[in-house]
Amino acid sequence: MLHFKKHSGIYTLETEQExxxxxxxxxxxxxSPExxxxxxxxxxGFNITSKVDKKAYQGQIITYKVSPVPFIKTNWVTEITQVKENDFFIDEQRFGPYKMWHHEHWFEELANGNTFMKDKISYKIPFGFLGHIAQAIFIKKQLKSIFEYRYITLEKMFNGK
Structure with a gap:
């Protein structure tokens, strides 16, 4: 499941997967950030540029290079702001392409022994009105594509599909 909504100038993307x-x-x-x-x-063009030899921990800074559009690379810096082992962790953008990025990763053990995973990304686009236009014609499609790719990849890796 993939769902977008807008509230108070902030966009939210939610995904779920068993x-x-x-x-x-x-x-x-x-x-494991790697x-x-x-x-x-x-x-x-995603590439982690910082050392990430440990599992996610509160205060961890991770730097990346990413290419949101062809031939243009940008730096992205996130911080792991909260961690509750086997339950959730949150990463937030400190510097990067968004005006705000808050990504919650939630995990739940199901009665059948499987894991239910939910992502909730709240983000704000820079550039005011122009940013909202970019969201409508480009950013939403790109994020949808990224999380659809992730869903399919995880289905293959963990669900044998």
């Missing part, structure tokens, strides 16, 4: 792996395995995979490149489309 993974056929135990909660601990899901947490181990998703709390795995993010594996579930990001190659066309994004």
């Amino acid at each position: 993974l056929k792996i135990p909660l601990e395995e899901a947490w181990d995979y998703f709390s 795995n993010l490149a594996n579930i990001t489309p190659k066309s994004m």
Whole structure:
């Protein structure tokens, strides 16, 4: 499931997915920043530029290079602001392409032993009215594409599809 909404000038994207792996395995995979490149489309030119030899922890700063549009690379800096092991972690943009970026990663163990995963991304586009136009014609489509790619990749990796 992929859902967008707008409120107070902020856009929210929510995704949900059930993974056929135990909660601990899901947490181990998703709390390791180096795995993010594996579930990001190659066309994004995503590259972590900081050392990330530890699982996500509160206060962790991660730097990236990313290409939101062809032939244009930009720096992106996020901070892991909250972590509750096997439950959730939150990353927030400190510098980058968005005016604001707040990404919540939620995990829940299901009765069948699988893991329910939910992402909630709240973001604000810079450039006022022009930013809203960019959201309508480009940014929303790009984010949808990124999270659809992620969904399909995770289905193949963990659900045998």
